[in-house]
Amino acid sequence: MNGMASGARGISSAPWFTSMVTVVLLLAMLGIGGAAYPGFLSLQVIFNLLIDNAFLLVLAIGMGFVILLGGIDLSVGSVLALSTMVTAWLLQSAHWHPALAIAAVLLMGAGFGAAQGLVIHLFRLQPFIVTLAGMFLARGLCYLISIQSITIDQPFFVALSQTQVPFLGGFLSPGAIIALVVLLLAVWLAHFTAFGRAVYAVGGNEQSAAMMGLNVGATRVAVYALSGFCAALGGLLFSFYMLSGYGLHGQGIELDAIAAVVIGGTLLSGGYGYIAGSLSGVLVLGAIQTLIAFDGTLSSWWTRIVIGALLFVFCVVQRVMGGRAK
Amino acid sequence: MKTVLLQHPLLRPVAALLVLLLVDSILVPGFFRLELKDGHLYGALVDILNRAAPLMLAALGMTLVIATRGIDISVGAVVALSGTVAAMLIGGATVDAPMGMALAAGLGVALLCGLWNGVLVAGVKLQPIVATLILMVAGRGLAQLLTDGQIVTVYYKPFFFLGSGYLAGLPFSLYVVAAVFALTMILMKKTALGLFIQAVGINPVAARLAGLRTATLIVFVYVFCSACAGLAGMLITSNIKSADANNAGLLLELDAILAVTLGGTSLAGGKFSLVGSMVGALIIQTLTYTIYSLGVPPEVNMVVKSIVVFVVCISQSGEFKQLIKRRPA
Secondary structure, three states: OHHHHHHHHHHHOOOOHHHHHHHHHHHHHHHHHHHHOOOOOOHHHHHHHHHHOHHHHHHHHHHHHHHHOOOOOOOHHHHHHHHHHHHHHHHHOOOOOHHHHHHHHHHHHHHHHHHHHHHHHHHOOOHHHHHHHHHHHHHHHHHHHOOOOEEOOOHHHHHHHHOOEEEOOEEEOHHHHHHHHHHHHHHHHHHHOHHHHHHHHHHHOHHHHHHOOOOHHHHHHHHHHHHHHHHHHHHHHHHHHHOEEOOOOOOOHHHHHHHHHHHOOOOOOOOOOOOOHHHHHHHHHHHHHHHHHHHOOOOOOHHHHHHHHHHHHHHHHHHHHHHHHO | OHHHHHHOOOHHHHHHHHHHHHHHHHHOOOOOOOEEEOOEEEOHHHHHHHHHHHHHHHHHHHHHHHHOOOOOOOHHHHHHHHHHHHHHHHHOOOOOOOHHHHHHHHHHHHHHHHHHHHHHHHHOOOOHHHHHHHHHHHHHHHHHHHHOOOOEEOOOHHHHHHHHOEEOOEEHHHHHHHHHHHHHHHHHHOOOHHHHHHHHHHOHHHHHHOOOOHHHHHHHHHHHHHHHHHHHHHHHHHHHOEEOOOOOOOOHHHHHHHHHHHOOOOOOOOOOOHHHHHHHHHHHHHHHHHHHHOOOOOOHHHHHHHHHHHHHHHHHOHHHHOOOOOOOO
């Protein structure tokens, strides 16, 4: 009896426990959906979760690194919007080659993130306030380009938005495949490289990391640059998906990304969690939306409330588990 | 005397505000002119003050939260929620509760929100940003659920007095702000509360060991912050004569945090300045007014705002001043 209790406690305080809870929750939600609504459990519905949330997954991957570092990046939503806007402008007004435009947007995102990281590091300012100002800046820059939405009719982008890549009997969009590739790269980066270990170390304890001889500043700037890059890539995926650039795109999506990371089992205090958790977090958010859409009688406002409730449960669980582990 | 003045924490925010006002007086004709029409005072300054009222309220509450090393990002959601509840009770088409009851209900909802935040921070010991993120995400959803996503229009005339009425020549909302400000000042300066809050912000553990009931204090500041947000919600709802769950108070929390930061209160907790936050709120509103009145497209507003924030934050950072020793965040 005693052994069982301590065994259960051992499991519940294991690092991967909350991440596992999310996966179980996801499976349960899919199970409930499948039992309640015919056609819910088709492979394509699950693929659609990925297709519709590919940009969010990419954002959440970047956010995952920032949170592992012990920071936060509120600017990702507006950098996403800025990227759709710059992409649309470069393609439609400046008539750039799509490859060139994509490269420019990705560079811009990484540069924007790196600049924020530099300000945070050099002036020892709180990430919250710096990325908040960055959020206003990027949103404002969108409106400097245009206050209206710009439609993208560049053939390469239109083709990408309509392509269906056959996959395991269903199909995925190119955006979803890019997001999955980014996820694999990010998992490798986080768990099998010196950079990843440095991120965990700085997030765990900045002073110890510095004493170990890690370059805290370079790591921090790189992580914010990575987050900015992911936000720009998310913006590109979003513009494949929506075929437009608009300053109001992705409003409040930084919160969804943070929520996905938290639900995926990463501690907001830094240094603890898995990048792969971003996938399960995003899929849980997507599944909530799909369940509510399938139900049809529930008002769509319930989505926000359920996400809030889930955040609550996960934060409390993390808190209880974290407290016990220490 | 001179060095005291130069090192005064309010120097930078007040200077920033004065510079803005100076720019306005040069660029906007008749900026400082005040007119008396029908016993009401009109003019750019009154306009700025009136429009800044909700932000000033939110910034007051936010100052205390930030002073305890916390942050409350649910302020906008609380504005939407309390405004919606009050507007629904007071009479859209169906319910017509007495105005007092509707106001009390709206404020009551705000207090409950504050209690929820406070318990999550002090009781469950969540990080403040996470704890209030929950309400930020869910609160607006709740408000929209209440109204079915519709904008609730208020037709009851006396309610409009709150946000757009005049008392003795001045907008009534200013009296609300002045009352809350005075009450907060008295609480902070005449009682030990201000000292306790600073102690919690500087070192929560030491404060607890010294015998302060830190948990109660923290719950108090979150409740206070939400109450301020609730009041701001009433002012906004009354001013626009409707409650819009989707847009009311959108990004208000961020503006409030900016106002507090601009006012010289450090986000790391500890020392705080209520007057500074008021000045900060006025800086933001004056900046907005300047941009609009110069005929600059409003979309530039956000760019200018963010650049001002960067400049002020960097100029206030220890590294920049090289006065304060480095300390890990």
